[in-house]
Amino acid sequence: xxxxxxxxxxxxxxxxxxxxxxxxxxxxxxxxxxxxxxxxxxxxxxxxxxxxxxxxxxxxxxxxxxxxxxxxxxxxxxxxxxxxxxxxxxxxxxxxxxxxxxxxxxxxxxxxxxxxxxxxxxxxxxxxxxxxxxxxxxxxxxxxxxxxxxxxxxxxxxxxxxxxxxxxxxxxxxxxxxxxxxxxxxxxxxx
Numbered sequence: 001x002x003x004x005x006x007x008x009x010x011x012x013x014x015x016x017x018x019x020x021x022x023x024x025x026x027x028x029x030x031x032x033x034x035x036x037x038x039x040x041x042x043x044x045x046x047x048x049x050x051x052x053x054x055x056x057x058x059x060x061x062x063x064x065x066x067x068x069x070x071x072x073x074x075x076x077x078x079x080x081x082x083x084x085x086x087x088x089x090x091x092x093x094x095x096x097x098x099x100x101x102x103x104x105x106x107x108x109x110x111x112x113x114x115x116x117x118x119x120x121x122x123x124x125x126x127x128x129x130x131x132x133x134x135x136x137x138x139x140x141x142x143x144x145x146x147x148x149x150x151x152x153x154x155x156x157x158x159x160x161x162x163x164x165x166x167x168x169x170x171x172x173x174x175x176x177x178x179x180x181x182x183x184x185x186x187x188x189x190x191x
């Protein structure tokens with residue numbers, strides 16, 4: 001039996017962490033969990049995951065360390081959900097803005113883009129996804145990634161190193177859960 005790929009999960013003391021970790025395990029990852037305070041510039045895994053959490057990315061010392069890590073290890077794959085999405089998006093130069101009205105517990109339509117990460121049967125379809133955020137990334141056509149935008153917000157982005165979701169794919173309010181994704185994360189980051 002082949003070894004499972006390893007994901008390092010950085011927890012921002014958020015109750016949704018348990019759901020994201022379960023989703024990663026459903027995708028066949030061995031998950032090693034770290035508190036966000038324990039991030040090390042030396043950490044390397046098949047996938048580094050920044051989970052959801054409260055507040056602004058600048059509230060966490062980890063944010064600057066992640067920026068340094070991204071420069072040091074340009075081949076390291078990252079996944080960000082909600083707060084993690086915002087941290088990774090800021091590393092791409094995307095601006096973070098406070099929403100006039102937070103989106104907490106709201107379901108919005110997400111048109112599944114033709115990225116390799118997504119289940120081919122869902123590409124091009126609109127599905128419901130759940131949001132819990134007070135901040136959002138502002139779209140920028142000059143960003144070095146592919147963007148999915150809605151109402152002047154970045155819902156998702158991807159390039160050859162980073163993948164981010166503002167929504168919570170692990171939430172019961174999001175359609176399909178782990179079935180939204182393909183199982184081979186190693187080949188899914190877009191150019």
